[in-house]
Amino acid sequence: MRGTKVVVIGAGVIGLTHAVTAREAGCAVTVLERDGRALGASVRNFGTLWPIGCVPGVEREQALRGVRRWQEIAGVARFWHDPSGSVSLAYRAEAWQVLQEFAGTSADFELLDAAACVRRFPAVNPTGLRGGLFSPAETLLHSPTAIPALAEHVRRLGVTVHVGTPVARVLADHVETSDGRRFEFDRLVIAAGEEMRLFFPEAVAAAQIQPCRLQMMRTVPQPAGFTLGAILVGDLTLCHYPAFRDCPSMPRLRARLQAELPEHHRWGIHVIAAQHADGSLTLGDSHEYGLDLPPDSRPEVDDMILASLREFAVVPDLRIAARWQGVYLKSTVGRTQVVLQPRERVTMVTAMGGLGMTLSWGLAERTISSWRA
Ligand SMILES: Cc1cc2nc3c(=O)[nH]c(=O)nc-3n(C[C@H](O)[C@H](O)[C@H](O)COP(=O)(O)OP(=O)(O)OC[C@H]3O[C@@H](n4cnc5c(N)ncnc54)[C@H](O)[C@@H]3O)c2cc1C
Missing domain, CATH: 3.50.50.60 (FAD/NAD(P)-binding domain)
Structure with a gap:
């Protein structure tokens, strides 16, 4: 070479x-x-290094190796990163079922009941919470x-x-x-x-790939002392990443969410909340596909993202400091x-x-x- x-x-x-x-x-x-x-x-992007979204096996191993590489380089090139992990929170019975099925795919995962979630991560919304899955691998960068x-x-x-x-x-x-x-x-x-x-x-x-446009937001820095403690996601995210697709309860979760939240389904909304060094939260996102997308952002999509965030997190200051769009290519065949x-x-x-x-x-x-x- x-x-x-x-x-x-x-x-x-x-x-x-x-x-x-x-x-x-x-x-x-x-x-x-x-x-x-x-x-x-x-x-x-969010800056999340997200092995939990990758299919268990070869792809998850690739993702974990990627996290280690990023951590090495962050040490040498001196950029901020936060290896606090992620918590996937379940509010619907079907989501809790999916998390319990998925938990067995890695010894790293820790299932938490609702009380333990709230004790360890006080920003988690306790109302209707059934439990969560803590995963230590996820790491946050500020892209x-x-x-x-x-x-x-x-x-x-x-x-x-x-x-x-x-x-x-x-x-x-x-x-x-x-x-x-x-x-x-x-x-x-x-x-x-x-x-x-x-x-x-x-x-x-x-x-077989097509452009996909996403809407994103960043809040103002949260008051001193407030911390998410990890990257937080809720029920919708379980349907978004390929990792969970083989869980037996996934079809039932998907069907329930589509019936309850048809507009979220239409705009491909799932919600990640990630807190950066200045205390602000990066929030998103939505997914629109094609070559002829209009230039305007859709305020109603941002509102739906914020509504879904409130289902799983209690955030003191949801004033939005910045909104932007991103585009990537997405496979039409998964x-x-x-x-x-x-x-x-x-x-x-x-x-x-x-x-x-x-x-x-x-x-x-x-x-x-x-x-x-
Ligand atoms: C909103 C959003 C959230 C995301 N969140 C995450 C996340 O949390 N975690 C995660 O793992 N991934 C995430 N992703 C996906 C990730 O950001 C992309 O997969 C990744 O950035 C793609 O990298 P890239 O280098 O292919 O593309 P890009 O970052 O688009 O880079 C391509 C570069 O090529 C340059 N270029 C294009 N044409 C030419 C040319 N003719 N000559 C020279 N240069 C050219 C462009 O200027 C650009 O700088 C997210 C993506 C988006 C949009």
Whole structure:
């Protein structure tokens, strides 16, 4: 691998983790980023490293490895991270059933009855609570600062990063930027996020993926002394991540939530509450699919997110300091990561949906080790 010329298109989390991993393998790496810095999904997310959302087995192991890698890098590159874990809270009998079924998939999980949840996590809403599942693995990053810190770390490793450099064309052994510069490669990694379809559109179309837009919010910092204590989620989130799909009670939970909350179902709402270092809470999200989404955010969707938050958390100050949207590609057939090889020496990588921060290190390791084969 030593001296292999690697070009990476995109300085989001997928591009940067590939750059680090290739550099550590001895490659000469160049990253080409269209904007002045990463501004896509990688800096618009919750920042949750979320093994609990990954299917038990290979994918969960990949996620856990990803958490360890992030923790190592956070120590070296000195960015904030909070390894407080997560609590999945159950308010409907079906959700509690799902959690009890799921608890057996890892010795790390701890089932808590309602009283124990409230004792350990005082921000949890006790009304109607049946119990919760504590998982210690989930870790919170603050993406708007962690991703730039990772980019700096990449530079310190000796990777050349060109910002303001959109790649316009991919040729057999080089790429051309919009201002006509050429960058030669032995290996090319395309990690262009939602713009993947600009390159090799036939391969991307065959991969059955579509853009998905999400609405997010951040509260003002909460009063001193208030802490969530962990990342909190409620019943809706159990239906969102693939991890829980094989639980026998999942169809009944899904049916009940769809019947009770049809508008939440329509807009793909589930709710995560994550508290960052300044005391603010990042809240979201919703999911709208397609190529023709209107530019406006939907205030009624934000209201539904806040209503669902109140079901499982008692938050002292729900004034909203910021609202934003993010877009990622999502599989129409339930895959969580896609690696395409549209041409020899060219790898296109996208982590589908809401697990890209969690799975990106594993994806990078897989890509770089495939070059050794
Ligand atoms: C609202 C939201 C919440 C999420 N929450 C979580 C979470 O909590 N945990 C989790 O694990 N995942 C989460 N995700 C998913 C995760 O953020 C994404 O999977 C991940 O950021 C995708 O990374 P990426 O590098 O592929 O894309 P991006 O971050 O979009 O990066 C792609 C980069 O490529 C650049 N680019 C595009 N075209 C070109 C070109 N022609 N030339 C040069 N550069 C180009 C873009 O400018 C961009 O910087 C969330 C996503 C969203 C939107």
